[in-house]
Amino acid sequence: MIDLLNIGLVTLILGLAVWAIVAREDFAAVVGFIAYGLLLTLAWVQLHGIDVALTEAAIGGGLTGVLLIGAVAHLRGSAAAVSAEPTSTPVRWLAAGVTATVSGALVICVLALPNPAPTLAHHVADNIADTGVGNPITAVLLAFRSMDTLLEAIVLLFALLGVWSLASDKSWGGRPGPQPQSDPNGILAYAARVLPPLGIIVGTYIFWVGADHPGGKFQGATILAAMWLLVMMAGLIDAPPISRTWLRVGLVAGPLLFIAIGLAGVLTADAFLSYPQGLAKPLIVAIELALLPSLTLVLGLLLLGAPRRGVQS
């Protein structure tokens, strides 16, 4: 029964992936990709990666999908300039050959994986008590491999800097996104008033429960960012100009506190990013609490893109 379900799931995932690649219309391809992301979430559940499933649903399918739909809407009318340069048939065959070789090699690797599989689960299980958190994923993200999480938060900031730096000179420091057009009686404005209280509760809950159960700051921050974006898309508030001091302080506050706690670890424990005995849980919660608003801001602003309107307009 479960095997039939998995085979059906795999068939649908592959079919939607083909659709996202070959569909003629860009919009149809992006919609296919979003459905693909949601089905991939089910695949993650089948693979017992609930935390990854939450991330895939929120970021892989949700945020990436919105980003691509926004780009399609922006690029409407540019298709003519592109269709003049189709890929030649020999290149297509060559690409098919290369692709088949890569996939074939991966299939052989999958079938030849060692048995029993190597695993670090025992190490995590032996040491998780020292961190005070119950969710092994959170323990890995914020204790055993916290350097990765720190660098990831910084990569997000660098990506945002890269996006911002693509603004034209006259709109530097201005507001990203289109001019808000509000229909105060429209269904979007209604949803933007009704949903955020629920979304903020759900996002905060997913953040908080992440210490002991699947969830965490990335998934929670994505939901909070989605609520922020919804209110902006409905035109109830405008995007903040990127030159605002509070915005910039908010963006770097989380990573800076993370680095500060990491440096304190050199003095109080024995290494960068290590926590003193017994203080691991409060410090982990403090880092997550500081990262949550920073991640919310950075995810929302990445989606809004480069500033397009000057400070005056």
Place this chain on the structure above:
Amino acid sequence: MNAATLFGLCAALLVGLGLFGLIVSSHPLRKILAFNVLGSGVFLLCGAIARRGAAAGMGGDPVPQALLITGIVVAFSATALAVALLLRLFAVTGSVTLANEAPAAAPVSPQAPPQAPPGEV
């Protein structure tokens, strides 16, 4: 065949599909889309390997699973940067072609910097 192997094979095919789209799509947006299919295939492959490492009462090896969460977030930030680059290209040239020849369309924005000579991009 267990679930890990089944999804591992699915991931191998997804990597191939994404790679194919990345090479043959002429529209940069479709290349970004294909890049994401390729990336999610790699993630799923790692997820299948993590599932095989289930031990100590956990459904999968938590170390690769945690790194996958990092990977998904970083892939999103790279996608956002790529889309921003694409929109900037469109704003400056009025076209989204990646061909070497500069498109005939005149710059749309008066603020546009001088066009780089072909081949320098």
